[in-house]
Amino acid sequence: MGYDHKKIETKWQKYWDEHATFKCDVYDFSKPKYYILDMFPYPSGEGLHVGHFENYTATDIMARMQRMRGYNVLHPIGWDAFGLPAEQYAIKTNHHPEQFTRTNIERFKKQLRRAGFSYDWSKEIATIDEDYIKWTQWIFLKLYEDGLAYVSYQPVNFCPALGTVLANEEVIDGKSEVGGFPVIRKPMRQWMLKITAYADKLEEGLSTLDWPHSTLEMQKNWIGRSFGTRVVFDVKGKDVSFNVFTTRVDTLYGCMYCCLAPEHPLVAKITSEDKKDEVEAYLKKIASKSDLERTDLNKEKTGVFIGAYAINPINGEEVPIYIADYVLANYGEGAVMAVPAHDERDYAFAKAHGIGMRQVLEGDISKEAFTGDAKHINSPLINGLNIDESKKVLNEYLKKIGKGEEKITYKLRDWLFSRQRYWGEPIPVVYLDDNTIVPLNESDLPLTLPHLDEYKPSGTGESPLALAKDWLDVTIDGKHARRETNTMPQWAGSCWYYIRYLDPHNDKCIADPKLIEHWLPVDLYVGGAEHAVLHLLYARFWHKVLFDHGIVKCEEPFKKLFHQGMILGSNYEKMSKSRGNVVNPDDLIEEFGADALRFFEMFMGPLEASLPWNDNGVEAARKYLDRVYRLIELPENAKKISDTNDHSLDYVYHYTVKKVTEDFLNLQYNTGLAQLMVLTNEMYKATTIYKPYLVGLIIMLSPVSPHLMEEMYEMLGYDGSLSTANWPTYEDKCLKKNDVTIGVQINGKLRGTITIDVEADEKAIEEAALALPGVQKYIEGHEIKKIIVIKHRIVSIVIN
RNA sequence: GCCCUGGUGGCGAAACUGGUAGACGCACAGGACUUAAAAUCCUGGGGUAGUGAUACCGUGUCGGUUCGAUUCCGACCCAGGGCACCA
Numbered sequence: 001m002g003y004d005h006k007k008i009e010t011k012w013q014k015y016w017d018e019h020a021t022f023k024c025d026v027y028d029f030s031k032p033k034y035y036i037l038d039m040f041p042y043p044s045g046e047g048l049h050v051g052h053f054e055n056y057t058a059t060d061i062m063a064r065m066q067r068m069r070g071y072n073v074l075h076p077i078g079w080d081a082f083g084l085p086a087e088q089y090a091i092k093t094n095h096h097p098e099q100f101t102r103t104n105i106e107r108f109k110k111q112l113r114r115a116g117f118s119y120d121w122s123k124e125i126a127t128i129d130e131d132y133i134k135w136t137q138w139i140f141l142k143l144y145e146d147g148l149a150y151v152s153y154q155p156v157n158f159c160p161a162l163g164t165v166l167a168n169e170e171v172i173d174g175k176s177e178v179g180g181f182p183v184i185r186k187p188m189r190q191w192m193l194k195i196t197a198y199a200d201k202l203e204e205g206l207s208t209l210d211w212p213h214s215t216l217e218m219q220k221n222w223i224g225r226s227f228g229t230r231v232v233f234d235v236k237g238k239d240v241s242f243n244v245f246t247t248r249v250d251t252l253y254g255c256m257y258c259c260l261a262p263e264h265p266l267v268a269k270i271t272s273e274d275k276k277d278e279v280e281a282y283l284k285k286i287a288s289k290s291d292l293e294r295t296d297l298n299k300e301k302t303g304v305f306i307g308a309y310a311i312n313p314i315n316g317e318e319v320p321i322y323i324a325d326y327v328l329a330n331y332g333e334g335a336v337m338a339v340p341a342h343d344e345r346d347y348a349f350a351k352a353h354g355i356g357m358r359q360v361l362e363g364d365i366s367k368e369a370f371t372g373d374a375k376h377i378n379s380p381l382i383n384g385l386n387i388d389e390s391k392k393v394l395n396e397y398l399k400k401i402g403k404g405e406e407k408i409t410y411k412l413r414d415w416l417f418s419r420q421r422y423w424g425e426p427i428p429v430v431y432l433d434d435n436t437i438v439p440l441n442e443s444d445l446p447l448t449l450p451h452l453d454e455y456k457p458s459g460t461g462e463s464p465l466a467l468a469k470d471w472l473d474v475t476i477d478g479k480h481a482r483r484e485t486n487t488m489p490q491w492a493g494s495c496w497y498y499i500r501y502l503d504p505h506n507d508k509c510i511a512d513p514k515l516i517e518h519w520l521p522v523d524l525y526v527g528g529a530e531h532a533v534l535h536l537l538y539a540r541f542w543h544k545v546l547f548d549h550g551i552v553k554c555e556e557p558f559k560k561l562f563h564q565g566m567i568l569g570s571n572y573e574k575m576s577k578s579r580g581n582v583v584n585p586d587d588l589i590e591e592f593g594a595d596a597l598r599f600f601e602m603f604m605g606p607l608e609a610s611l612p613w614n615d616n617g618v619e620a621a622r623k624y625l626d627r628v629y630r631l632i633e634l635p636e637n638a639k640k641i642s643d644t645n646d647h648s649l650d651y652v653y654h655y656t657v658k659k660v661t662e663d664f665l666n667l668q669y670n671t672g673l674a675q676l677m678v679l680t681n682e683m684y685k686a687t688t689i690y691k692p693y694l695v696g697l698i699i700m701l702s703p704v705s706p707h708l709m710e711e712m713y714e715m716l717g718y719d720g721s722l723s724t725a726n727w728p729t730y731e732d733k734c735l736k737k738n739d740v741t742i743g744v745q746i747n748g749k750l751r752g753t754i755t756i757d758v759e760a761d762e763k764a765i766e767e768a769a770l771a772l773p774g775v776q777k778y779i780e781g782h783e784i785k786k787i788i789v790i791k792h793r794i795v796s797i798v799i800n
Numbered sequence: 801g802c803c804c805u806g807g808u809g810g811c812g813a814a815a816c817u818g819g820u821a822g823a824c825g826c827a828c829a830g831g832a833c834u835u836a837a838a839a840u841c842c843u844g845g846g847g848u849a850g851u852g853a854u855a856c857c858g859u860g861u862c863g864g865u866u867c868g869a870u871u872c873c874g875a876c877c878c879a880g881g882g883c884a885c886c887a
Contacts, residue, residue: 214804326885336887411886674824743820748868750820788867794819796867
């Protein structure tokens, strides 16, 4: 019937608890450190799902393995506990969101313990804890001191249905990411973080990281660094000029008009009298468009001539100035020089507005803009040169005449850091009656949330905190002041939690500097690819700020990053309640045990792949574990266990140790486990099982299915927990085989195999290959042109 | 449209720096054990033709390089993820 998973798993979970088996002494610097981190969960009302399990099992295996390999392993867990669902629950029920959150945390904890994850629970943190909020706010004050946090009244995305402002990243196609409600533009007082000040450092740091290629690409694209030129255009007849940004300064001779963003400050100043009405009407049209419409209409290039002309600094030509909404106010200089012949957008605009074009590169522009590299024409200073050479020449020239310079711009925008919500960290500043901002003193932290009778958004955009009169009004140095009602976004707490884990109860500083220096950066960080940009970019940003303050000593927080794939429903669709394909881990643990679930989730395929759930999978994993168990439980197998080595398993065992060790360290658990199955199968076939090899199997399997392996270790007569056992090693001499089987190809087709002594020289291999009857048959009557012998691999015979 | 990732049996997947494609597992089939079934243990499974040894075909498609290509190169098709007028 197999082992009693309930009894065994409960027994060992209790043992680990009572012996504090996985508590990490962070001050023990005698062993090399290994810091392995999971992206901490948001404690939702739905509990842990199989996807969480995949993530946490993967890291748990690494943690358990590295402990056995002699590392001091830090493997903590905590709760990303602020978040919208708790607030929405509070709005509905009028209960405090913390109540909801704490209940969920307890449920998650129970599930994690049942899964047997080897977390150091003494390091547990939640972002909503007062002594955590304190340091989140403390970091905010550092950002404020540095001028990296500032108030801005720019238009922001307001979602009437949620009654709150959203970050650009939370708006998808003009609708809120959560709920899918329409979003409009509305000017409001906001806190911004100047992440753009770190754009360069964030870009540069990417090259030092051992991260998935696609994630590095995404961050690179998000930061969007581009090298170009700022060119100065004077406005004809007025004493003003404007800048444009271009990455193609080489096409300057082909500039037929200039285009300002509708919001450009110069528009009002230089619009001619007769064009005022037209411009006004256009601006009105733009303003009423939502982001959705603005991007939707991107097929048609709209814009109007504003009755002014700019002077092209390269040739003194006067070109008309337009405004058009395809020019973005907050990128580059908010203005472009338009070269219809060599830019797709300018081409479309010119066609639509009857503007001519001048070709300045050789190429076909009859149907579309030519954007490739070629020789320049119609460009006196650079005729005959290609793009790169031309840029160099023109950059130098523009610099000399004071009309431009090389410039770097970024797509990255500043981070909208405030939310008009209750359930977030209060922003630790107050406003005097004259609107002067006064940051709180460090000694006043943490600034905690007041209890409210109602948690509904005020609807005007201000957070429910505006209703907490007693909390809101304060006296600072005898003067009346009002607290900031905005709170921080959920991202805030997750920006630095990996630091707090080192020293979660420190009330003097965010963590003991000695610990920060020793333990950071995180050696391995595992979590979903959905955080490829936002969380991982924000956390890197804060880390770099803390680095500049000397608080952390390394420039990047997460040395190696890994994204586990998504587990899909058995119908290949994303698991969701509405699709009815959600798999509940609790039921599976109940029926097959945590060990089996852990095993299956690692065995089902590569960790990074998104794979469909297979209902038989967990049962199959369980059957394998039963099979391992029977190696000692079944009398006829137990009889075979011997303290004397008959060497029959030497090769397969040592090969398995090598492969499993390498595969596990590379997070290729599926192939490592396959090899453990091979070893198990061989043990079944063997007449004698050398006991140390059996122990080796148990140890290698223990990170994956720890409870049963602890039990088996005990059954074999060993004391204590496997966590103090040593990871097995292999000997090269056991990996040597006496002979190898290699293929024999004739003209690329496999015609036979030979088994030959590994030491055999090429000549002997060649002879053995030619001697094969199957080979002879093909060679007869043909001339052998060439024989290629690759030792231990293949013999390739070429005939005509 | 642009960027990234991937496409291998009925299914999940393996395959070192180009070297016997399909390890391991699921499902399936056969055998042993059993009165029987379940469980277990053993064996067999890429396709087509053939009783058979064997032959031919086969890693999304088409071409190329090579003695040899899942692996390298070119073009294309499909799926997933990201970005979206970024000058």
